[in-house]
Amino acid sequence: MDHDKVNILLVDDQPAKLLAYEVILKDLGENLVIAASGREALEVLLKTEIAVILVDVCMPELDGFELAAMIREHPRFQKTAMIFISAIQVSDIDRLRGYEMGAVDYVPVPVVPEVLRAKIKVFAELYRKTRELERLNHELEDRVRARTAELESSTAKLRESEQRRSMAIAAGKMGSWDWDWISGDWMWDEGQYRIFGVGPESFEVNPANVQGLLHPDDVDQLRKAIAEFNKGTRAYETEFRIVRPDGEVRWCVGTAAATVDESGRVVRVSGVTVDITERKRAEERQNLLAREVDHRAKNALALAQSIVRLTRADEVKAYVNAVEGRINALARVHTILSLSSWQGAELSRLIDEELAPYSLGDQIRLAGPEVQLLPATAQTLALALHELFTNSAKYGALSTRSGRLAIDWQVENELLTLSWAESGGPLVMTPKSRGFGTRSLLASIESQLGGQAQFDWRAEGLLCRLEVPLTRKTATTALGKFDTAGSAELQRASG
Template sequence: MDQEKVNILLVDDQPAKLLAYEVILKELGENLVKASSGREALEFLLKNDVAIILVDVCMPELDGFELAAMIREHPRFQKTAMIFISAIQVSDIDRLRGYEMGAVDYVPVPVVPEVLRAKIKVFAELYRKTRQLERLNAELEDRVRARTAELEESHARLLESEQRRSLAIAAGKMGSWDWDWVNGDWMWDEGQYQILGVDPESFELTPANIQALFHPDDVHELHEAWASFAKGAKSYEAEFRIIRPNGEMRWCAGTAAASADKDGRVIRVSGVTVDITERKQAEERQTLLAREVDHRAKNALALAQSIVRLTRGENVKTYIRSVEGRINALARVHTVLSLSSWQGAEIRKLIDEELAPYSTGEQINLSGPEVQLEPATAQTIALALHELVTNSAKYGALSALSGRLAVSWENQAGLLKITWTETGGPPVGKPISRGFGTRSVIASIESQLGGRAEFDWRLEGLVCRLSVPLTRRQFTADPVPIRDVAALDGNGLLRAER
């Protein structure tokens, strides 16, 4: 590959000498630039890089010494090679002055072509090598900077990754551990200590201390893991319980993997522990909820069967309307309960749902504190309220625009007391016999919840008082059997109650 040409500046006020220098140096193959004065030489230098300056000492206006001094003052040319050509005998003092001005060599006149070419060639090669070295140095510095940037970026990514791992471990309740199978040394990270609930400063990592943290019924999992590794197993997974020093029990999932030497012997076991207590609790709740839903579905179907069999009507239309109303009451309370995952229902929301279809203007007034009802209690009260409001809409206070209904409740030491008061409606008389609605209210409140239902048939309107224990004890959540409802005072219509 052709080597890079360098600029050689020839400075002399005599064109004949410049031509002679050009002829002598032409065979070097470099870029020869001629300047007939010091000023012209300076102009070229300011615009171009020059490897060597060949300058005549004796020039008018600006001699070689003065030109050299001016060149050396410029930062770019402080290391540029300058060769002086002198036609007169140069004394030692002149040589010293030239070297002080930055000259690297002297060439006397007459010039010996071979000597001049040799000198120029040496300095040209030196300049070329120096430039190459500078470029290599710059490239090396660029590589160092790039590598340093890569290392810094890699370090930053590593720190970020470690932070994410720490966050993941903290969020996922994970811990890692390592056991040297040969010498028995243990290593736990912070997450492992947190899961086991022990202090890293005071807890000594010994097999006995670690085994003591396992639930007595799950210690066999630990023994089976070590036995499997001793037999050549490479990994082991298990779910187990631990008992923290404060007595709290936690569920954990453990995964361990063994490392072996070239002979296949286990030398190290590493693993990860995950706290899965919340997952286990969720699974238990899910199982319980599934059983509860199954239980509630059967109860609802049995209750719906009772409603269908025991409801009476003057005609098919009346019968359908009565059945649909009672089934819808069940559906509404199921909606309220489902919003709380069948954990219970707040009484005001329950009453609002049941009375909403009949609420017009300011006819209905509700008052009472927040009371949370158990699912079975909520279902029973919802059906009782439905029967009362349906009866009121047909024959009581809600059947007239002047009528008013007030529903209040209070919690008296675990006994919920609901008072249903109707006023301003048609005159009321005590019914001769009880209809299905009244009988179902009494049966469900008393037989199902162990409470009490009282009906006071005043002339100005019905007053019904329901007393229900908020904590169920010996009472079943199942609906009242059909035969029990049927046995209550005949099968009179709901309409016959008034």
């Protein structure tokens, strides 16, 4: 295997059934852990990291429902996937009870080996991907901490150098100043003028003018420093903001030292000012990146979980193919967005990525301007296009060499209109009911993006028209729906 094995816990009080499950799941190549009772299963969980739990509903002493409730009470196992096996007909109430206890699926007896293997494989892979995302997130956090430590070390060294006026004068983003405490005269060097964005020919250095360049929220820092020196403080350091005449706000760190006479009275204050705006911005970017990675990881898992739970098929192979196809579509748009640092994706690029697996040559015609989609809109539209391409390749124009597909789009008043026109393929009949792909497409376009999806089942080929708002307010709402309500709209679509 080219990946680390995960642990799958099999819980049943009958040895023969445990042996059967081992035989069925052996080909998955994962570690199979056996427990002959609910209590034994709890002992295993406390000692071993488990990816999926396969548990019999009917067991003496501690049945499957009671075991699931105990497992969910432990913080470590609140997200562990549990699949119930039941040899009796489960009522809707019992099924609902199982889902409330945290079950992700039911498997009836007699067990169909292919179905059981497929279900276990999906959740094992989901567990593996989740752990990989967590590992990457930890690595990113480690890098951020290391970078922060580097910045702190760099700042400490910088503060030491700030005490030397000669280095302050020579440094490009440093300035030095001198204030005669008795006469009130100020002296600024070239670096000090540059930091504040003023020139010696037009700016008179005095307390009132200097205060006028300080950020209103940081004026008290100057007053506090003066008060500290009047009380006998010999050195003072603080961070503050300035507002240049052109309106630009800059962050600075100032270090000042007092010179006193024989009586201990302050006669002069000298200091160094360092522009630390770039450091502040770097820290903000790092914090934003850490939050963004965490958000994207959770969103990707929510989308993948929705696809796994809501996909329907009559046989295992079709189910696996459908799940893999939708997750691959999600992965492709994720790659595009990652390359753009999650700034957005071009519509033509999304279409090209969905076309790539088919190699259809001149069967497809594309026409439309460059359109930059926001991340939320790109993810949703990519899944919708995947459903259209998959349906066409199976039943429509792309299922035969004589078929043709024309995709046209245009933007007007922040509304994207995309036309999908098939021709030359098999004779099209209006479906008596909408399949899951069509219903999920409608749900994603209409409910998540606030758009419209229209289907015209012409005899010569399907005609589909998608209208998608491109305004930021509408598009950015889509990801939030997945984060807060999971796949509620798709759930209704699949009902």
